[in-house]
Amino acid sequence: MTLPRPLATALLALALPLHALAAGFDCAKASAPIEQALCGDAELSLADFVLTERYRHLAAHCSAETAQAQRQWLAQTRAAFTPGPAGLDDLRHRYQQRNDQLLRELDACSLKTPIRPLRISTVGGVDSFKLPWVEAPSPEVARRINDVVFARFADLPAAPATLRDAAAALAPRDGEQRGIREVEFTVRRNDGRLLVLEFSAEGCGSYCENFTEQMSFDARNGKALENEALFTEAGLKAMTQHFNATRAARGRALIAHAIRERSAEADALDLYRYCIKGWTGRFSSMPVPELGASGWQLRGGHCSSHASRPWDLLDNLDVPLPRALLQAHLNAYGRSLLLAEGDVRDPAPPAMACRRTTPLPAPPTAPIRSFAVGVQHQLVLLADGQLLAWGANNDGQLGRGEERNDFVPQQAIAVPGQFAQVAAGHGWSAAIDTEGRLWTWGSNYMASLGDGSTTPRSRPVQIGNGYVQLRAEERWGLALHRDGSLWTWGGRTASRDPANGHETYVTRPWKLGDGFAQIELGPRGELQALTRDGEIWTWRGSHPMPGPADTPRRLGTGFTRLAGHQMQAAYKPDGSLWAWGQTLAAMLDTRGENERPPQSVGTGFAQAVYADHGVVAALKDDGSLWLTHRRGSVRQLEQVGCGYQRVALVGTTWERRSNDFRVVALRDDSRLVAWPVKGAPGEPTPAAPWDLGPGWQQLEMADGQWGNRGPDLLLADREGRLWQRRPLADNDRPTAKDWLQRVDTGAR
Incomplete structure (x- = not known):
């Protein structure tokens, strides 16, 4: 070998x-x-x-x-x-x-290399089966293009490494692969900017059929063209409407002609009408532009099944794209590629140079130390160590000595004691006081309180001493001891009766390991721990609660601290932020892969937060705000603007989890702004952010995933008053008065 x-x-x-x-x-x-x-x-x-x-x-x-x-x-x-x-x-x-x-x-x-045409060779196993083999100055440009071509026509997960290997891979073909029996290609354009390959092929299923297909690539980086990278968001919507309206109008004209000439059966006409209805429907889309004999066009595709295509009136209703129409809707990158205007090599707009000329003024009181959210109750730890609770109390989760649910939703009560850490689960609460004692109260289903029983507690009960960090999942908790030992409780089955399925639970905390310096929970509740020697461990399994038999996955060494709750990221001594899993996929283009090892995503990050469906919002030390942006299959961080000091992501609804989130950001001038972002985000720059007014000093984001809710938010104004968002419909455009409601803290 x-x-x-x-x-x-x-x-x-x-x-x-x-x-x-x-x-x-x-x-x-x-x-x-x-x-x-x-x-x-x-x-x-x-x-x-x-x-x-x-x-x-x-x-x-x-x-x-x-x-x-x-x-x-x-x-x-x-x-x-x-x-x-x-x-x-x-x-x-x-x-x-x-x-x-x-x-x-x-x-x-x-982004800096000269524009040169690519070298195209022909490779094939038989006379009627020919594929292009692309060679480029950069090996990655060629690999990306060849991978797409060989996956489509040769049924290979990736292209062979060399031209000789490609010839060998195609040599033993029997003339048919993945239903494609014959294929030839033509190079329609190869100008160093754009590579357009057109394939004429015969595909065979129950019978054989000829078809033509174009593939277009950015010749400077090898990436296949995608509409989301070529057009502005508004431009893509307008082009999609133009495309579908144009072919629908032509389709209606053909149907009318067929009726006059009696050249189509009634059931075929019904099918054509159904196709036109789909073209103009809510979920209609647009193909990537193709290069025709007279310029760019959109190919309409088929209406009938392939068995009926020879008689299909609506087959391939192509829509021409005049230059003026493209100029109006392409972004600078798209105009560079399709119209050869300028030399723009990145669909993302260039980042602005942000700079703070003076340091931010210190907040007058900064009342919030941390914020935790259960299913229907909230806990806020104030800077002076007081713990306030409000919301549902059916399991005693407010810690006021009773299990009555006659609560006023926004009226907070004080939990006796002075506290340093707080967490909330499904109907239960936990806190570490200033002496390091660990307390739990509320629902004890699945032994979530860790007090040696399954009896609910309406007042805090001590279950340990000497703890410095605390986290809670739905039915189980985690705490880090000052000696570096890591303890967990709740949710672990001790035994199961085979006759009736009745389960008993381990009711006391058990030690998961030693030598840890920090703990956090990931976006799916998975435990992440940083050891004292700088190594990151994560626990995964069929159940997110780690147990003694679970083997942690070790992600690497040389880290100083974890980035925060729900973030799969950590910092190194040089200030660089390294991410993995879903967080990495939301910050860098990983082609949708979530199993890559930690990768550096940059330096200068002051804050980064994650929300479900792959959205990250991040602040840098220079006040620049960055947000996950998707351009087709590419998902990465792009800059939104300058002059921000804090950011949060919150779900749009109170009762259910939604794919939609709102970005809420505190500007340097104490104004609060917000704007919507989809789970598959479009343009990251808010054209008209919602101005929620001045006079704010602090905002804190909490997980809030229990009960299928999105992340939650707590704010403090310049007078130290606390505010929480109220539930609104997805399409509301609120003012601060509409969107926020004050938390009644009473006389403390």
Whole structure:
């Protein structure tokens, strides 16, 4: 077996001291354990091939600093490797992390490289089956294009690594793959900006049918064109309406002609009318523009099933796109690609330069220390250590000594004591007081109070001492002891009666481990812990509650603190923020993958918050506000504006979870603004944010996911009064008076 460009080859290219190895690297002669590991694992072999390609291009064309960084990574990787399954997992983790980093550097470099046509070769196994093979100065540009083509027409998850491999992969074909028996292609445009490939193919199912299909790519980065990247949000809506209205009008004219000429059966006419109704309906969409003989156009697609297409009056009703129409609705990136106007290489608008000339004034009182939300009750810990509770009290979760539910929704009562931490679950509450004592009260279903019973408590009961951090899930809790031990309680079954299914629960806290410095809960309630030596552990399983038998997943070392509740992110000593899972997918383009190792998402972050459905809002030290933005399949952070000091994401409804969220942000001038953002966000910049007025000093966001609610919000004005949002319909555009209601704290 010969390994293509393994780690040893990369090290040789960097002139690092290694055993004498030929450039081809015969794996039969591999001596070092890491070399044998690379030779024996196909996934690692491919990862190393990709890494070497990316490194060589970056070092030759992009950055002189790449070689030094690569040397450091290679040395660290060799030193850290240990033979065995754990060592292989770590090696895969390191390769994926490094390859992702090099890919981002390649994409950044592609924004600066000269525009040149791509090299197109022909590869195929038989005379009637020919596919293009793209070669580009950057290996990643070619790989992206070839991957799409070979996945569509050759039924391969990814393109082969080289032209020779591609020829070998297509050689044994029997002439038919994935229903495609014949295919040929034409290069419609290859000007260095845009690559347009047109395929003429024969697809076979129950019978065979010829079809034509276009694929268009940005030749500068290899990404397939997507409407969300080409058009402004308003422009895409207008173009979609134009496209569907135009083909619907033409369709109606064809139907009228068929009726006059009696050239179509009644059931076919009914089908055509049904198609037109769908084209103009609420969920109508628009295809990516195609390059026709006379310019850009939109291809209408089919109405009938393929068995009836030879007689389909509405088949392929193409809609031409005049240049003036495109100019009015494309963004700068789209005009650069489709109309060759300018050289814009990124669909995201350029970030503004934000700068604070003077530091923010200190808030007069800053009354809120933390805020917690249960299903129908809320807890707020004030700066002076007082704990206020309001909302439902049917399980005694307000801690006032009774289980009566005759509450006034916004009238807060004080829980006796002085507290430092607070948390809320489903009908129960928990707090750590200033002496480190841990208290719980409310519902004790599934032993959620950890007090040795399943009896509800209407007053706080102490279950431990010496604790410094607290978190609560729906039916279980977590607390970090000052000695570094991590304890959890509730939700764990002790036994089950096979006769009637009755369960008993472990009623006391049990230790999960030692040596921890910080804990947080992720977006699905999964436990995340930072060890005292800077390593991140996460627990996952069929149930989010971790148990003694659950094995944590270790994500890496060198971290100083976790980013916050619901965030899958942590900081390193240099101030860089590293994210993983759903948070990473909301901040960087990971192609929808949630299992990547932690990746650096940048520096200078002062705050970052996450809401379900993959939305992150983040503030940087310079006052810039950033928000998750989706352009087709690409999801990443884009800048919204300058002059912000705090941000939160809240759900739009009180009773149910919605795909819609509102961004609420506190500006430097103490004004509060808000605007809607969908779970699949459109333009991040608010054209007209809702101005909720001046005079605010603090806003805090709480999880609030229990009972299928979105995140919740608590605010403090400059006089120290507390306010909470009220439920509103999704389409409301509220003022501060409409949207907020004051929390009655009484005389404290």
